[in-house]
Amino acid sequence: MTRIFLVIGVTALVMGSVRPNYGAPGPKFTDPGGGNKHNLSYSNTNVNFKATNSTDMRAKQICIFCHTPHNARPQTTLWNRSDSTQSFGHYSSSSLSLHLDATARTASDYKAEPNGSSRLCLSCHDGVTALGAVLSGVPIEVNGSMFTKMTGDHVFDRAKITNSHHPVSFKYTAEVVARLKTLEGPVSDYWLPADAPSQESPGAPGTNKARQFVRLDKEKRMQCTTCHDPHQSQYHDTNTPPLTPFWAYDGRGLSTVNADTVHDEVCYACHSFKTPNP
Secondary structure, three states: OOHHHHHHHHHHHHOOOOOOOOOOOOOEEOOOEEEEOOOOOOOOOOOOOEOOOOOOHHHHHHHHOEOOOOEEOOOOOEOOOOOOOOOOOOOOOOOOOOHHHHHHHHOOOOOOOOHHHHHHHHHHHHHOOEEEOOOOOOOEEEEEOOOOOHHHHHHOOHHHHHHHOOOEEEEEOOOHHHHHHHHHHOOEEOOOOOHHOOOOOOOOOOOOOOOOOOOOOOOOOOHHHHOOOOOOOOOOOOOHHHHHHOEEEOOOOOOOOOOOHHHHHHHHHOOOOOOOOO
């Protein structure tokens, strides 16, 4: 009986139904206007990539492409994918203080390679690893092949990450903020999300509407999941391509809610300038 309850409890935890504060909610089967692109199951619609072998029972599951209740890898909750074997580097613009300034680089512990949740995202988004490559068994067939990999603008390879991608996997602490202010102020300003002003009230610290949705990881690092919700976009963006893909913030609290304001409020949760999605 104890074993049965344990299995049920773990399953409920993964699905986010035990308590609302446990992890992120599971992916919506579909998003308004089309399928959820992170749902690779056979039954999904209006997406570029999905499982295609209806006789494979795994193809009809949603969570399995990233999670498993047994024999998981330790990187995060019940992870079902191997790390990408690719070398990505990090954003190294000639104007990036985290890269150029030794004090900022040390304080932020700016990693040479993406780590944490950003590395997990790259196990699909590297453009090399098969989308159906789960830990147990042969890969799940996607788009007619077990070897289908991601293509197009959503691939983040070394060239994109080092040249045109917001830096990730660095610590964003009060010490780092103070150093960036010294180096770049008053042209650019920085703050921690809890102290951030809103784009609608730039002179009022702590008024940013997205600050509770913009989350650093447990090591206080900025990761892909700081701005993006991997399970479902919180804002329904009708632009093609969307300005707010899998966005962590839905626009609540803003007097004007559209893709631009929802996007920019997240940027303003950390700094006074906005950065476009790559």
